[in-house]
Amino acid sequence: MTPTPDRGRQPEPGRLVRGGRSLARVLLVWLTATVTLWVLDDALSGFAMEHWWLAPVCALLLGLLAAVVWPLVMRVALPVAVYTFGLGGLVLLAVAVVAVFSVVPGVTLAGPVEALAVVLGTAVATVLVSALLAIDTDEIFFRRTGRRARRHVAGGASPSPGVLFLQVDGLGLPTLRRAVRDGTMPTLARWLADGSHHLAGWHTDWSAQTGASQCGILHGDNDDVVGFRWYEKDRRRVVTCSSPGDAAEIERRHSDGHGLLSQDGAGRGNLFTGDAAHVSLTLSAVPLLTRARGGRVRRDRIGAGYYAYFANPVNAVRTFVAALADVVRELVDAARQRRADVRPRIRRGGLYPLARAGTTVVARDVLVSALIEDMLAGRPVAYADFVGYDEVAHHSGIERADALHVLRTIDQQIGRLARAAELAPRPYELVVLSDHGQTQGQAFTDRFGESVEHLVGRLCGEPGDDPAGEEPPEPVRAPRSADGWQLGATLAEAGSGVGPVARLLTARRTHADRVAARTAPERPASRAAPDVLVLASGHTALVSFTAVEGRASLERVERRYPDLLPGLVDHPGVGFLLVRGEHDGPMVLGRDGTHRLSDGVVTGEDPLEPYGPHAAALVARMDGFTHCADLMVNSRYDPVREDASPFEPHVGSHGGLGGPQNDAFVLYPAGWSGPETEIVGAEALHRVLRGWLTDLGHLNAVEAGEARTSG
Incomplete structure (x- = not known):
C-alpha cells in the first residue's frame, strides 16, 4: 500500500484574497440580518424600531451576541441545548436578546416570544442566503482552524495520513449497491465511479448485531457475545448490549488494551471504546461519567463535539428545525403507510418520532462535529457509528422511502467530512463500512x-x-428500539460536564439511580x-x-x-x-x-x-x-x-442468520491492499482494518507484528 498524503488537497488562496472573502461574507451576513429585522419590524406586533438605522445596529449586536456571549452561555448551559434538541438553547438566546435590545433606545421588544421569533428569523435567513450563494460556513471554520492547527503541529506532524472509519449501522451490501446505483448516496457513488475507492463485502457472525460486530471490529474479540441480550446462568442475570453497565462489562471481558483505536484514537457514537483515548457518545464509557460509578473521566473525554457544535447559534437553529422536520416526516410517512396498507409494517407512535429525530439529527450532527474536531486535532484514527438508517429501517423497511432519505443525509455528512479532511493539518483517508445488514419480513x-x-x-x-x-x-432493561442507546449516551454525556447545569443534572441523576436501586420492586424477566x-x-x-x-x-x-x-x-x-x-x-x-x-x-x-x-x-x-x-x-x-x-x-431486522442481514460491506481507498480472502466474522474484519493501520505506520512495532501474524 502506498500512502497518498496530499491527495485531494487544494492550494489555499493568498492572504489578501482570503481576507477579502472573509470581509465580504461578514458584510453579507450583517446585511441579511439587517433586512430580516426590517421585515420582522413590519410583521411582528411586539417588535418595533423607531428609526431605520436601528436595524443595522441591532444586527451588529446580534452578531456580537452570537460570536462572544453565546459561546460563554453554552459553557454553562450546554445540556439544556442538547436535551431539548436545540430548542432550550434558542430560548436562552431569546432571553439574552431581550436583555441586549432593552438597552437600545428606540427598540421595543415585548418579551421572549418575540425575541425567539427574531432569533429564528435572522438565523434561518442567514442559513438560506448562505445556501443560495453557496457560502460554505463549514469551509470558513475548517480553513481558519485548520491553519492554526497546522501551525501548531508544524514540524511534528506525522507524514502518514490519518484514518476515519465511518460505520453506517445496519446497511447491507445489497441495499448499498441500490443506493449507489439509484443516486441515493452520490458521494459514495462518485468515489466508486472515480476509482478512488474499492468495495468489498464481508459476512457477519451468527449474531448479526452491533454488540457482537463492534466488539469484534474494535477489540478483535467477540467470543461469548451470544446476542443483543442473553441470560448468564452462573450470574443469574440477563445481559443487554444496550445497558451502559453491561456494555462496560462486555468491554472489560474483551479489551486487552490494544484495541483498534488504542494509539491515541477517537471513538464516537459506538457501543465500545476500542481502547480509544478520546471517546464521546460511547455507551461503555457512560458508567464512568458519574462519581457513583467509578469517578469522572478526564475532561478531554467528555462532551467532544457538543460545545463546538452548539457554540454556534445557527447550528442550534439548524438542529431544532431539522429535528422538527424529521418528526413531521415520520408522522407523515407512518400515516402514508397506514393509508396505503403497506405490508409488512408495525405500529409507529408514542415517543418514537422524537427518538428517531434524536438519532437521525441530534446525535448525527454532534457526531460529525466531534469527528471534525478529531481531524483538526490531527488524531491518527477515529471510528464513528451512524445509527440513523438502522433505526428507521427497523420501523419503516430496509429500502422504503424514509429509510433511503436517511441514507441520503448520512451520505451528505460523509461528503462534508471528506471536505473537512482536505483542510485538516494532516491528510486523512475515509473508510466506510457496516456492522451488518437487515433482512425484511413481517414480525x-x-x-x-x-x-x-x-x-x-x-x-x-x-x-x-x-x-x-x-x-x-435481573429485569431485562432493553428499549423497544435497540438503537436508542446512542441517544441515551448523548444525553448522559451532555449532562456530565463541569458547568453548574451539568453538575445539577449529574447530582439529580445519581440520586435518582440510588433511590431506584433501593425502592424498585424486584420483578423477573418475562x-x-x-x-x-x-x-x-x-x-x-x-x-x-x-x-x-x-x-x-x-x-x-x-x-x-x-x-x-x-x-x-x-x-x-x-x-x-x-x-x-x-x-x-x-x-x-x-x-x-x-x-x-x-x-x-x-x-x-x-x-x-x-x-x-x-x-x-x-x-x-x-x-x-x-x-x-x-x-x-x-x-x-x-x-x-x-x-x-x-x-x-x-420490519427490517437482524441478529441471526438468513439473507441480507449477514451481507455487510467495507469501502476502502483504492491504493490499499484489498482482502486476499473472503472476510467472515467481525474478528476477521478487525484483522483487515488493523493491517491497514499497520501499513500506514500507526501501530508500534509489537502491535504491527501481531497484526501481520494474526492476519
Missing part, C-alpha cells in the same frame, strides 16, 4: 398470532410463576414457563432453562418438555434450532432434517442449507460460547422472497 407475532415467548410457553405447558425459592434474574426464559434478539430467540445447571441437553429437554422440540422445528416461522446432545454433541434440528456439527453428518435435508456456506462453522462457534443458550432458535428464511420474520416487532 413473527403479527404473522403467526403469537410471540415466540408465548409459543415456547404453550409447548412447555401453561406459563406460571417462578418456583418458590428460585432467585429471579418467562415462557416457570423455569423457562426466552429472550428475543432480532432473528434469534434464546431459550434458557433456569433450573438446570450448565447446558441442558437435548435428551433432558425431551424428557422434561416432550412437545417443545417437535413443536419448534415444525413451526412455519422457525428455520432451525441449535441444541447439544449427550452423545451426538451439538445438533442443528430442522423440519425435514438434522445436521450434526461434530462431524458434519446430515440426515434428511440440511436445515442450514438456506443460510449459506458459512452457516455450519458460525453455528458451531456459537455452540462453543460459555453462555450459549440451551436452545438457540433461528427464524425461517425464504431465499426466494428474501423474507424472514423477526422475533421482535420490527
Whole structure:
C-alpha cells in the first residue's frame, strides 16, 4: 500500500484574497440580518424600531451576541441545548436578546416570544442566503482552524495520513449497491465511479448485531457475545448490549488494551471504546461519567463535539428545525403507510418520532462535529457509528422511502467530512463500512398470532410463576428500539460536564439511580414457563432453562418438555434450532432434517442449507460460547422472497442468520491492499482494518507484528 498524503488537497488562496472573502461574507451576513429585522419590524406586533438605522445596529449586536456571549452561555448551559434538541438553547438566546435590545433606545421588544421569533428569523435567513450563494460556513471554520492547527503541529506532524472509519449501522451490501446505483448516496457513488475507492463485502457472525460486530471490529474479540441480550446462568442475570453497565462489562471481558483505536484514537457514537483515548457518545464509557460509578473521566473525554457544535447559534437553529422536520416526516410517512396498507409494517407512535429525530439529527450532527474536531486535532484514527438508517429501517423497511432519505443525509455528512479532511493539518483517508445488514419480513407475532415467548410457553405447558425459592434474574432493561442507546449516551454525556447545569443534572441523576436501586420492586424477566426464559434478539430467540445447571441437553429437554422440540422445528416461522446432545454433541434440528456439527453428518435435508456456506462453522462457534443458550432458535428464511420474520416487532431486522442481514460491506481507498480472502466474522474484519493501520505506520512495532501474524 502506498500512502497518498496530499491527495485531494487544494492550494489555499493568498492572504489578501482570503481576507477579502472573509470581509465580504461578514458584510453579507450583517446585511441579511439587517433586512430580516426590517421585515420582522413590519410583521411582528411586539417588535418595533423607531428609526431605520436601528436595524443595522441591532444586527451588529446580534452578531456580537452570537460570536462572544453565546459561546460563554453554552459553557454553562450546554445540556439544556442538547436535551431539548436545540430548542432550550434558542430560548436562552431569546432571553439574552431581550436583555441586549432593552438597552437600545428606540427598540421595543415585548418579551421572549418575540425575541425567539427574531432569533429564528435572522438565523434561518442567514442559513438560506448562505445556501443560495453557496457560502460554505463549514469551509470558513475548517480553513481558519485548520491553519492554526497546522501551525501548531508544524514540524511534528506525522507524514502518514490519518484514518476515519465511518460505520453506517445496519446497511447491507445489497441495499448499498441500490443506493449507489439509484443516486441515493452520490458521494459514495462518485468515489466508486472515480476509482478512488474499492468495495468489498464481508459476512457477519451468527449474531448479526452491533454488540457482537463492534466488539469484534474494535477489540478483535467477540467470543461469548451470544446476542443483543442473553441470560448468564452462573450470574443469574440477563445481559443487554444496550445497558451502559453491561456494555462496560462486555468491554472489560474483551479489551486487552490494544484495541483498534488504542494509539491515541477517537471513538464516537459506538457501543465500545476500542481502547480509544478520546471517546464521546460511547455507551461503555457512560458508567464512568458519574462519581457513583467509578469517578469522572478526564475532561478531554467528555462532551467532544457538543460545545463546538452548539457554540454556534445557527447550528442550534439548524438542529431544532431539522429535528422538527424529521418528526413531521415520520408522522407523515407512518400515516402514508397506514393509508396505503403497506405490508409488512408495525405500529409507529408514542415517543418514537422524537427518538428517531434524536438519532437521525441530534446525535448525527454532534457526531460529525466531534469527528471534525478529531481531524483538526490531527488524531491518527477515529471510528464513528451512524445509527440513523438502522433505526428507521427497523420501523419503516430496509429500502422504503424514509429509510433511503436517511441514507441520503448520512451520505451528505460523509461528503462534508471528506471536505473537512482536505483542510485538516494532516491528510486523512475515509473508510466506510457496516456492522451488518437487515433482512425484511413481517414480525413473527403479527404473522403467526403469537410471540415466540408465548409459543415456547404453550409447548412447555401453561406459563406460571417462578418456583418458590428460585432467585429471579435481573429485569431485562432493553428499549423497544435497540438503537436508542446512542441517544441515551448523548444525553448522559451532555449532562456530565463541569458547568453548574451539568453538575445539577449529574447530582439529580445519581440520586435518582440510588433511590431506584433501593425502592424498585424486584420483578423477573418475562418467562415462557416457570423455569423457562426466552429472550428475543432480532432473528434469534434464546431459550434458557433456569433450573438446570450448565447446558441442558437435548435428551433432558425431551424428557422434561416432550412437545417443545417437535413443536419448534415444525413451526412455519422457525428455520432451525441449535441444541447439544449427550452423545451426538451439538445438533442443528430442522423440519425435514438434522445436521450434526461434530462431524458434519446430515440426515434428511440440511436445515442450514438456506443460510449459506458459512452457516455450519458460525453455528458451531456459537455452540462453543460459555453462555450459549440451551436452545438457540433461528427464524425461517425464504431465499426466494428474501423474507424472514423477526422475533421482535420490527420490519427490517437482524441478529441471526438468513439473507441480507449477514451481507455487510467495507469501502476502502483504492491504493490499499484489498482482502486476499473472503472476510467472515467481525474478528476477521478487525484483522483487515488493523493491517491497514499497520501499513500506514500507526501501530508500534509489537502491535504491527501481531497484526501481520494474526492476519
